[in-house]
Amino acid sequence: MARKDDYENAFKLAARELGAGAPAVIGGLSGAEYDEANQRLVLEFIGRRVFIAWPDIAVGYLDSEEAVPITEQVLILHYLSRAKGAPLSGQAITYREVPSGEFYYPAFVKRAEAPMLSVFGNSPELLTRTAPEIGGRPVEDLGDAAAVFQALPQVPVTLVVWGGDDEFEPSGKILFDRSISHYLDVEDVAWLSGMIVYRLMRLAPKYTGGN
Template sequence: MNFDYAKDSKEQRPYEHYLAAYKELDPIEISERTGFPYDEETQMFTVHLMGSTYLVSFPDYEIHHVEDRVGIYPLDEAMNAKILIIRFMAERHMTLSTGKFITYHEVPWGEVYFRQFQGRCLMRFAFSYGNKLEQFQKVMEHLGAEKSTEGDCSYTLKFMDNLFVKFILWEGDDEFPPSSQILFSDNFAACFAAEDLAVVGDISINMMKALEKTLN
């Protein structure tokens, strides 16, 4: 599956920056901070992303997926996914959720970046699936997401271990356009910056659309 892969400095330069930082770190410290298991013999981290398992090498950051029923592997080739994970490994740490979900507005600096998140994620999600609820349901169940009760159709997706995203749709009709909400488990606010959460939404929707093509 062909995901958008950056060939310009907009994403290549940040990637190179985080790769240089990653190579200087202690892999055991990374594992303790992020919760990603590390095998000292193979020099590989195990990373779970949207239902699939990836083996990530240290210090080269080479990524290989483990074949599974999902069949689409964004961390292999999508530059925004590669940057998100290596930035997390280089700078951030895992914390546990209280079980609550929060809106983008509730994330620190979420108000500043909300317009970008609205167009990039909320509107795109609503107009992609607001009138295709059955297709959305098929994609989410293929990903192993858990059905929720909000809206006309909603699912909670395990994005990474201990990090969950809830996708909610309200169907459009002749009078009103479709609408959506995307909620994040409250530990996202500690694990990622606000601009990263827009990338989480973007990666997730790209995954949905890629899967939609294979499931039709």
């Protein structure tokens, strides 16, 4: 497991690279809003509005003094640095189809798909009930339950669950637009998926009577 120092070093490296760029240009490539008066970009990240200030890169929530977790700050900076302005393709792919996804797939299952099924596999309806709380939108006619999340301006992520029965174990998939590699590398795709899943898992007890 990476240490806090590793994330802080990753943030410094990403901030140095990003700070050398022009925020207006980066905003155009990433879909973030450019707030010229305050020299910052503003974007929505898993249902919350965040800002990225220039030139000394800082990341924060627009609606709160709460600190953005360092792992999420790093991912947001990676997204902005990598953004190529590629349009969404409208074609859904699995993690295995992301470049190098086959190699990282076991780690992806452990980080995102398995936790998703541990909570929603036997209660698919919980997925569509919790999703709107973090900006997700239920999707009909896909699995037993599905929801799409605009995790970043150009990164939709769709969670799909099929409930188990007497014959079959629960199953699920996390789907991405084929353009995702223009915005995040394969490891960041896995981290982002886990961030969405764990937010939903924390919300589930609210709908099941748990604490």
